Amino acid sequence: MAEDMLGIRAPANLPSLVKAAFEKARAAGDLTCYPTQVAVLKPGRSGIAFQLRFSPALASKPKPNPPPPGAEKKKPFNPFENPLPSMTVAQLPPNHVLVLNKFAIVPEHFILATRAVKPQTHVLEADDIAAAYACIRAYHDDGKDRSQELFAFFNSGPHSGASQPHRHIQLLPVAQMRAGLDTADHGADWSVVADVMGSSSNEKDAVVDMPFAVLTDRITAGAPAKQLHAAYVHLYKDAVRLLHPEEINEEAVAGAGEARISYNLAMTRTTMALCPRVAEGATIRSKSGEEEVGPVALNGTVLAGTALVKNEAEWDALREDPDKLLGVFEQNRRGFFY
Incomplete structure (x- = not known):
């Protein structure tokens, strides 16, 4: 077991547990893994390689039907509360559970969720961080393949x-994120951007020279x-002060x-x-600049150096002009974009 100082343990065979659960759930139709095409872009002058993935099938991902007029408002479905046994990878006592992502772009995408319903908008607690890092260590320490990372x-x-809204941290096997890169231009240049930023930063909490603002810290083994x-x-707290410089005191945040x-x-x-x-x-x-081809939204996978599009016009526009990705980053010059 990979264990931290709070006593939170991840199964030592976590990679094989995730793989077996994913394959079984996909065969049963309990999850969908969307096929993607991949290109690797090098926008701007940073030299950083970003994956661009295109999944046209994701545009037809099922959405909940709106309630009929006058109907009693129902509680939104919560995929992390009482998950199906087929979607459950393992329990992480005392406060967390590992479940599969029902709509996966990356195979073996799984999720660390709190057992109790806690807000996604709250600052993470020590056991949330500890449980996530226990999973990361379990992948690296797995005896079958020492090259695995999460x-x-x-x-x-x-x-x-x-x-x-239910608090959860998402987990992606890096080996699965590399799918298709062997045939992509610049595919060999891609690596997890967070690690690139961390290794290039000599000072704790440095804002790394990237097309968006990022604060980093190195993690010491053990x-x-x-x-x-x-x-x-x-x-x-530093990020809050970056957006709200008036909050300069440690106690103010x-x-x-x-x-x-x-x-x-x-x-x-x-x-x-x-x-x-x-x-x-x-x-x-x-x-040509004459037509809007669609919105590009970014989540935490941007810190891995990946972006996802759902229609061919977006896919073509970004591959033809990788600097358009910088335009997404630079839409706003405060905080995330600078």
Whole structure:
């Protein structure tokens, strides 16, 4: 078991548990894994490689029907409350459960959710960070393949790409994120951007030279859970002050309760990165600039260096002019975009 100082343990065979559960649930029709095409773009002068994935089938993803006029308002469906046994990977006592993502773009995408219903918009607690990092360690430490790594991300707030109000952290096997890259131009250049940013930053909490504002901290091997949580809270408070410079005192920004801003958090085995958000994305135009071809929305996977589009016009426009992706980043010059 991969264990942290709070006693939270992830199964040592977590990669094989996730793989087996994913394949069984997909065969039973309990989840959908959408096929994608992939291109690797190098927008602007940063030299950073970004994955662009295109999934036309995702545009037809089922949506809940609106209630008829006058009908009693029903409680929204919560996929993390009492999940189907086929969608459950493992329990992480005392407070978390691992479940599969019902609508996956990356195979074996799974989710760390709180057992009790807690708000996605609140600052994460120490056990949330500890449970996520225990999963990351379990992937790296798995005896069958020492090269396995896990990318964890958290979307919080209306501008972050968050879609479920029940607190959850999403987990993506990096090996699965590489699918299709062997045939893509610049595919060999792609790696998880959070790790690139972390390794290029010599100073704690540095704003790395990227087309969007990101605060990073290196994770020391064997760091206790409380230290990891303190690092996260520090990054969060600095991000609040980045958007609200009037809040300059440490005590002026609460490290618990309702979050003051929208943001994305990413964690890998070696890096923690936090990206303040003031917009979910932007509308892009055709190569001629005469036609709007669709909105591009970004969530925490941007800290892995990935973006997703659902229609062919967006796919073509971004591949023809990768700098349009910078236009999405630069839609607003405050906070997330600068």
